[in-house]
Amino acid sequence: MDQAHALLIASPGLGHLIPVLELGNRLSSVLNVHVTILAVTSGSSSLIEIETIHAATTRGTCEIMELPSVDIDHLVEPDATVVTKIAAKMRAMKSAVRDAVKSMKRKPTVMIVDFLGTNLISIDDVGVMAKYVYVPSHAWFLALMVYLPVLDKVVEGEYVEIKEPLKIPGCKPVGPKELLDTMLNRSNQQYSECVQSGLEIPMSDGILVNTWEELQGNTLAALREDKDLNRVMKIPVYPIGPIIRTSGPIVRTKLTENPNGIFEWLDKQRERSVVYVCLGSGGTLSFEQTMELALGLELSGQSFLWVLRRPVSYLEVSSRDDDHVSNGLPKGFLDRTRGVGLVVTQWAPQVEILSHGSIGGFLSHCGWSSVLESLTEGVPIIAWPLYAEQWMNATLLADEIGVAIRTLELPSKKVIGREEVAFLVKKIVAEEDGEGRKIRDKAEEVKVSSKRAWTHGGSSHSSLLEWAKQCRLVS
Missing domain, CATH: 3.40.50.2000 (Glycogen Phosphorylase B;)
Incomplete structure (x- = not known):
């Protein structure tokens, strides 16, 4: 039987690139599957991203393909926020991603995008693949993201002016001190991008989230079982954290202090x-x-x-x-x-x-x-x-x-x-x-x-195996 193939796609920025690289390493090492990472970088001038990709390539656990950057200046305002720029870049990269997948000799079994690349879930003409979203944050953040389109319809005015915390079914309410900065101005494009991501995440086959049962059991239970949350998200959630950079030989770069x-x-x-x-x-x-x-x-x-x-x-x-x-x-x-x-x-x-x-x-x-x-x-x-x-x-x-x-x-x-x-x-x-x-x-x-979560039979280890069987990465 041919080795299964997982395709991961990282949005621009270290905050997205590094979590996807580490997820790829975990899939490769635990599941013994072939992993290809498409890295959508910020451009040739982004020295930190280039050196991070080089270091990851040197480790050699995943195949990494850097997609040529595209110009998005005509797609966003000059003062656009980081979130807006990333979302615009990921939309502009859709055809490049499609071409990269078509060119692969070994067709992917599953495609995983991070939560700012959810527009790629609708990519077509690349063969049948299971499509998942990786949320490198926690379960409470995920609950807010998928419920945000509902809040967008029912809450009037700016969130910063609300008297009562925003209620998320089965979860801790979100008060003024917990609002995402993308929610501070509803007329800004980054807010619209956030709402769109909340609509697109449930269109995937499931979600991998970087937390574990023992840390956030109640919130994870709400995501799976609360009837009001389930109305907006009927797909499974797999807590597979903590996935972090592992310590090891220090890669010396131009950016590293002695x-x-x-x-x-x-x-x-x-x-x-x-x-x-x-x-x-x-x-x-x-x-x-x-x-x-x-x-x-x-x-x-x-x-x-x-x-x-x-x-x-x-x-x-x-x-x-x-x-x-x-x-x-x-x-x-x-x-x-x-x-x-x-x-x-x-x-x-x-x-x-x-x-x-x-x-x-x-x-x-x-x-x-x-x-x-x-x-x-x-x-x-x-x-x-x-x-x-x-x-x-x-x-x-x-x-x-x-x-x-x-x-x-x-x-x-x-x-x-x-x-x-x-x-x-x-x-x-x-x-x-x-x-x-x-x-x-x-x-x-x-x-x-x-x-304990990542010992054999631990909660995250078992959750990853359950997901891998569901998408036929392992038998």
């Missing part, structure tokens, strides 16, 4: 004593907020490792003038914190850092990939959400799962002062009793459950 220096410093720190600070590749802090964060870290007296870099746009070449990033820090800060803190001004190996025994907390933007990388190592989180679904993630982590502490106000709404920063850092890393201890203990419990 990792040896980082780990030599971490090796000198006490166990679980360091707060790791990283706000993702797309996070932007104002000058004033950067100052307050720095002074708060200093005021806490705790050891810290801070990855401080310029934000990188998903669809634009990044400025690599990182030598000047640290110029925005308070005067004398680096001298005063020498030995206590380490500031890294380029890319750092996050998975390896979070797995180091000295890391006791993670001040994070709460991107779901970073969240999972932290939770699978039992590292509690200081939630610092900035954009996308990160506000939703922060509430999930702090209020429902209990592995995080969050700021009193959203960091995107006001500057978080140094005293609050210091308070949060000391509570999550050093508090002997009370809330800090409970959060750290819960993080350890989640770590254990995340490992």
Whole structure:
């Protein structure tokens, strides 16, 4: 019998590319199927994406085909958001994807697209394939996405003005502090793209979601069993998480800080004593907020490792003038914190850092990939959400799962002062009793459950096998 073939399609941007690459690696290693990944990149100038694809190709578990980028300037407004640009690019790539599939000698058994490439579900003339959507986020986010077309019809006015939280059948309501940033302005095209994705997801044969039963059992049950949710989504949901980047040999690129220096410093720190600070590749802090964060870290007296870099746009070449990033820090800060803190001004190996025994907390933007990388190592989180679904993630982590502490106000709404920063850092890393201890203990419990989910016979391992049998990847 010929080896089954799975085709994965990644939308532009590291936040989409990396999760799809890791899903491909998991399918290849667990199911022993041939995996082809079509990478729709941001263009030849996107150095980070190119190096990520090169590193993944070097690992050699999947076949990766980079599709030539197409010009979408005539399809979107000059000030279009990232979501709008990605959705437009994926629509413009439809014929290229169709041609790529037709040219394959080994026809795919199944096609998997990420949730911003759902227009590809309707692709035709490529043979009979099962078509699935991969949601690299959590089940609550998925529930909101598929129910958004209903909310779009029944809610009047702007969501930010609603008095009561938005009700999603069987799930935790979504309040003003949890709204996706794509929902903040209903007249913006990115909102329309989000609603369209919510309509298209249920047109697939099923959904793979990057969570696991023990983490979100109630929400997953609602997606499967709630009659009101089932009216808009009658397809199966397969929780197969956590799927994250695995630690291993560090791939040195032009964008990677000397990792040896980082780990030599971490090796000198006490166990679980360091707060790791990283706000993702797309996070932007104002000058004033950067100052307050720095002074708060200093005021806490705790050891810290801070990855401080310029934000990188998903669809634009990044400025690599990182030598000047640290110029925005308070005067004398680096001298005063020498030995206590380490500031890294380029890319750092996050998975390896979070797995180091000295890391006791993670001040994070709460991107779901970073969240999972932290939770699978039992590292509690200081939630610092900035954009996308990160506000939703922060509430999930702090209020429902209990592995995080969050700021009193959203960091995107006001500057978080140094005293609050210091308070949060000391509570999550050093508090002997009370809330800090409970959060750290819960993080350890989640770590254990995340490992158990992927043991043979565990919930995610079994869910993946069930899905693979359903779409005939395995017998």
